[in-house]
Amino acid sequence: GENVEQHPSTLSVQEGDSAVIKCTYSDSASNYFPWYKQELGKRPQLIIDIRSNVGEKKDQRIAVTLNKTAKHFSLHITETQPEDSAVYFCAARGILSGGYNKLIFGAGTRLAVHP
Amino acid sequence: DTEVTQTPKHLVMGMTNKKSLKCEQHMGHRAMYWYKQKAKKPPELMFVYSYEKLSINESVPSRFSPECPNSSLLNLHLHALQPEDSALYLCASSRPQGVAGTEAFFGQGTRLTVV
Numbered sequence: 750g751e752n753v754e755q756h757p758s759t760l761s762v763q764e765g766d767s768a769v770i771k772c773t774y775s776d777s778a779s780n781y782f783p784w785y786k787q788e789l790g791k792r793p794q795l796i797i798d799i800r801s802n803v804g805e806k807k808d809q810r811i812a813v814t815l816n817k818t819a820k821h822f823s824l825h826i827t828e829t830q831p832e833d834s835a836v837y838f839c840a841a842r843g844i845l846s847g848g849y850n851k852l853i854f855g856a857g858t859r860l861a862v863h864p
Numbered sequence: 865d866t867e868v869t870q871t872p873k874h875l876v877m878g879m880t881n882k883k884s885l886k887c888e889q890h891m892g893h894r895a896m897y898w899y900k901q902k903a904k905k906p907p908e909l910m911f912v913y914s915y916e917k918l919s920i921n922e923s924v925p926s927r928f929s930p931e932c933p934n935s936s937l938l939n940l941h942l943h944a945l946q947p948e949d950s951a952l953y954l955c956a957s958s959r960p961q962g963v964a965g966t967e968a969f970f971g972q973g974t975r976l977t978v979v
Contacts, residue, residue, distance in 0.1 A: 783967055792954065792970040793907065838906050851920060852968060854906035 751776040751843040755855025763863055768826045770858045772839035775820070781842035782815060782822045783852070788835045796837075797824070829862045836860070870955050870971035878979055879945060885974045887938040887955030896938040897968065898930060899954040907954055907970075913938060945978045952976075 752775040762768050774782075780801040785793035799806045799813045799822065806813050812825045822841075826833055839855040868889045877883050887896065895914045899907035912920035913932040927949075929941040938955055952975050958968040 785970075792972045795967050795969070798967055836904075851909060851912065854908075857904075857906050 751779070751841070751851075751853045753839060753841050753853050753855040755839050755858060757858060758856065759859045759861070761861045761863065762829050764829060764831060766829055768824075768829050768833070768860055768862075770824045770837055770839065770860075771821065772823070772841075772855050773819075773821050774841040774853075776841065776843050776853075777820065779841040779843060782813070783840050783842075784813060784824050785838045785840065785854075786835045787838065787857075793838060826860075829860075831862050831864055834860055834862045868955055868957055868969050868971035870953075870974050872974055873972065874975050874977075876977045876979060877942065877945065879947075881945075882941070882943045884942065885940040885953055885955075885976075887940075887957075887971055888936055889957040889969070889971075890936055891957060891969070892935075893957035893959055893969075894935060895958050896932060897956040897958075898928075898938070898940050899956060899970075901952040901954055901973070911940075942976075945976075947978050950977045 753772055755772045760768055783798035784796050786796045787793045797808050797811050797813050799815050801817055804815055810827045815822045836857045836859050838857050840852045843851045843853050871886045897912050898910040900910055901907045909922050910924045911930045916932045916935055927944050931939040952973045954973045955971040956968045
């Protein structure tokens with residue numbers, strides 16, 4: 750079945766450093782790749798997404814890259830701040846018969862940004 | 865309005881109780897989802913409704929019964945739950961696949977404890 754692998758499971762950086770989280774997906778028909786940030790006790794919040802017809806997308810300090818051939822996509826956070834500390838989930842939208850929308854999540858990366 | 869509202873925020877129920885979780889959105893989204901999230905794990909899909917019809921049931925036990933009364937509301941009826949069903953239950957909504965802008969928005973979740 751569809752699968753999304755995410756690495757690393759934990760990531761610790763100093764404030765101001767960059768953080769990179771990587772995901773691979775198994776379903777070559779996947780065409781939509783969102784990233785969610787989840788703070789403790791709160792809902793997952795969409796921070797950035799990318800569609801399969803785009804290779805890179807940037808929003809201020811956050812960028813996502815997609816390599817469709819290798820089925821890899823990555824989240825890049827520059828100039829990290831303590832408030833970036835959270836669990837980050839990547840996801841891929843699986844294509845099902847009938848066109849139904851099913852997101853498959855990676856296992857998550859716990860990012861800690863130390864002042 | 866980009867909110868998905870879930871009630872209640874917290875719920876404690878006994879194994880013989882019947883309770884319901886509620887979810888509401890007014891973004892005109894025609895796909896709605898229930899996810900279950902255990903601590904330190906990614907959200908796990910339970911059900912998908914598309915145009916008020918159940919389109920995906922991820923082999924969820926019958927003690928969980930979803931209902932979609934109209935395009936804005938989604939319920940999850942609970943009966944005879946087990947302690948291992950304790951988790952954060954997240955509702956989400958999106959435009960159905962095939963329509964531009966298919967990002968999924970999550971509600972704050974209901975933290976369920978079964979005693």
